Amino acid sequence: MEVNFFDRVYALARQIPYGKVTSYGAIAKALGAARSARMVGWAMNASHNLQDVPAHRVVNRTGLLTGKHHFQGTNLMQQLLENEGIQVIDNQIVDFEKHFWSPEVQQF
DNA sequence: AAGGTGACCGGCC
C-alpha cells in the first residue's frame, strides 16, 4: 500500500480529540520524522481540500496560531478553538501545555 | 530534472 507522507499527517490529525491541540513537531515526531515539522505544516496547507482534517487544532510548539492566516476570515481558527473550550488570546493559546495532546502512532 | 519553497524547530549570537 502506498502511503504518502501527507496521508499519514492527515490520518494522525484526524485522531486529535475534541478540545485538544498538538504541534507540528509532535506530529512529525510521531511519524518518525521529528525534523520534518515543516512537512507537516505543508501537509496542512494541502489539507484545505479535506474536511476531516482539523487543521485548526495544529499549532506550532509555542501554541501560536501561525497558520491562522491560511484559514478563511481573520480569526476563524481562533473561533474554532474557542468553540472547543480552548482560550486563545492574540493568536496565542492559553495554557497550551494543558490542552496539548501527544499524538500516538495509531494502528490503521 | 533541478531548484525553490514552506502553517517548523532548535540552537547560536
Next chain:
DNA sequence: TGGCCGGCCACCT
C-alpha cells in the same frame, strides 16, 4: 532578552 540562521525533507513548477 530577542532576533537570526541553518537544517530538514517532501511537494510543486
